[in-house]
Amino acid sequence: MSAGAYLTAAVVSLWCGLDRTAVGQFMVCRPIVAAPLTGWLLGDPLVGLKIGALLELLWVGRLPIGAAIPPDDTQVAVGSTVLALAAGNAGLTTDSLVVLSLLVGLPLGKAGEYFDRLARLWNAQLLTRAEFLLDAGQYQKVPRLHLWGLWHFGIASLATYGIIVGGGTLFMGWALDHLPDRFDAIAAWLWLAFPLIGISATLGIFRISRSLLLFSCSFVIALLVF
Amino acid sequence: MSRWNRKNFILVLLRTFMLQASWNFEQMQSLGLLFAMVPALRRFYPEDQLLAVYRRHLVYFNTHPYLASPLLGAVLKLERQAAEGAPEEIGIHEFKSAVAAPCAAMGDGFFWGALRPVASATGLLLAFRGSLWGPVLFLFLFNVPHLWLRIVGLRRGYDRGFRVVENIQRCRFPDLSMRLKQLLVVLLGILAAWLIGDRFQGLGWASMWALPVIPLTLLLGFLVQKRISPLVLLFLMFLALLTWFHWN
Numbered sequence: 001m002s003a004g005a006y007l008t009a010a011v012v013s014l015w016c017g018l019d020r021t022a023v024g025q026f027m028v029c030r031p032i033v034a035a036p037l038t039g040w041l042l043g044d045p046l047v048g049l050k051i052g053a054l055l056e057l058l059w060v061g062r063l064p065i066g067a068a069i070p071p072d073d074t075q076v077a078v079g080s081t082v083l084a085l086a087a088g089n090a091g092l093t094t095d096s097l098v099v100l101s102l103l104v105g106l107p108l109g110k111a112g113e114y115f116d117r118l119a120r121l122w123n124a125q126l127l128t129r130a131e132f133l134l135d136a137g138q139y140q141k142v143p144r145l146h147l148w149g150l151w152h153f154g155i156a157s158l159a160t161y162g163i164i165v166g167g168g169t170l171f172m173g174w175a176l177d178h179l180p181d182r183f184d185a186i187a188a189w190l191w192l193a194f195p196l197i198g199i200s201a202t203l204g205i206f207r208i209s210r211s212l213l214l215f216s217c218s219f220v221i222a223l224l225v226f
Numbered sequence: 227m228s229r230w231n232r233k234n235f236i237l238v239l240l241r242t243f244m245l246q247a248s249w250n251f252e253q254m255q256s257l258g259l260l261f262a263m264v265p266a267l268r269r270f271y272p273e274d275q276l277l278a279v280y281r282r283h284l285v286y287f288n289t290h291p292y293l294a295s296p297l298l299g300a301v302l303k304l305e306r307q308a309a310e311g312a313p314e315e316i317g318i319h320e321f322k323s324a325v326a327a328p329c330a331a332m333g334d335g336f337f338w339g340a341l342r343p344v345a346s347a348t349g350l351l352l353a354f355r356g357s358l359w360g361p362v363l364f365l366f367l368f369n370v371p372h373l374w375l376r377i378v379g380l381r382r383g384y385d386r387g388f389r390v391v392e393n394i395q396r397c398r399f400p401d402l403s404m405r406l407k408q409l410l411v412v413l414l415g416i417l418a419a420w421l422i423g424d425r426f427q428g429l430g431w432a433s434m435w436a437l438p439v440i441p442l443t444l445l446l447g448f449l450v451q452k453r454i455s456p457l458v459l460l461f462l463m464f465l466a467l468l469t470w471f472h473w474n
Contacts (some may be wrong), residue, residue: 026365030346036358060343103464120250121251130284146261199414200444200450
């Protein structure tokens with residue numbers, strides 16, 4: 001993959017990373033959007049769509065409530081799409097490649113929580129500067145301080161993207177050389193594990209009345225219809 | 227003092243989209259709220275009073291970013307009344323403190339906990355069929371109510387002042403959340419059946435073999451409730467599959 005492609009994905013990472021908290025919150029940051037968008041710009045939207053769909057369902061129940069910082073699914077989506085496309089076909093089916101890039105990208109995405117926290121701590125320093133400016137009577141400069149937070153969130157997004165793509169590229173190379181013979185078969189089952197775990201986690205986290213009845217009935221009816 | 231006009235409204239509205247740019251653990255959205263209000267405050271107050279007004283707003287504030295719009299409109303109405311010397315019906319700080327937390331809870335429950343997962347699940351029904359309309363549908367379903375609340379909420383907030391709370395109550399967000407969550411469970415059931423049934427058909431297995439998925443889902447849900455991370459469960463499954471395929 002060319003340097004331009006990595007740069008294009010970095011721009012998507014920055015835009016989606018800012019949408020996550022700092023600007024807009026139109027939800028282009030969600031994996032179901034961010035990953036196919038990355039794939040589309042890099043020439044293969046369907047790989048991105050598969051990665052985005054699996055990630056979206058895995059974390060559909062994770063909520064950004066209060067001061068809690070959820071996993072950085074945005075950067076995992078963008079980074080894993082880059083990893084899958086950079087690996088080419090590598091002798092694997094598309095589904096196997098999607099699963100492998102997610103297995104590599106997901107643990108590295110934990111770095112996102114650290115950088116996100118760091119950005120919010122940097123933002124707290126803006127308050128100190130705002131107090132200082134008010135004490136000095138320079139109140140006109142206070143609103144502009146707010147925009148510095150964009151840099152902090154932007155840097156955090158790009159740092160996470162860098163770790164997923166940088167670390168992931170190294171690890172993908174090693175993983176592709178050491179894959180078990182029947183990885184395609186393993187990946188086919190893991191393909192089902194993603195949605196199953198995501199759905200279970202959502203049902204486990206959300207305390208919804210009659211959820212067992214509703215889920216079982218809709219599952220059985222849909223199974224009969226399909 | 228200058229009145230609130232269309233240009234003001236648009237400027238404040240655009241700035242609400244950056245409410246959380248300086249989100250921090252100490253005062254959360256305080257600087258963002260001030261940033262959003264500045265175009266209006268500069269019209270309401272003379273220069274020599276702005277320092278005190280800015281200082282007044284540099285205190286802890288946190289609410290849901292979308293429900294912040296009606297609150298912001300109401301705060302601006304109160305600020306205008308204060309600037310005009312009208313008798314105070316409710317203190318600005320008192321109003322912010324009283325409504326921010328309940329609105330945060332309602333907004334989190336409705337937008338993050340109900341609407342977004344339902345929009346996701348609906349989009350996923352298309353996405354798992356390989357249709358790029360899935361993400362588009364997700365964005366549409368989520369952003370229509372989102373943008374409506376941002377735009378209309380700011381307008382209503384400014385028109386009705388602190389009484390906008392009654393408008394928010396009339397939206398019945400908790401009831402809507404519960405209905406949407408029930409719809410989410412149904413959509414997840416359909417999605418699970420479709421994904422698993424499709425894979426089993428590919429293996430030549432009868433659909434009835436997918437039925438054990440229901441207790442398996444309950445077991446996994448129980449483990450997540452016991453604070454076992456979904457990521458840990460995923461990698462445990464990966465290890466189990468590696469071991470199985472190694473020995474078979």
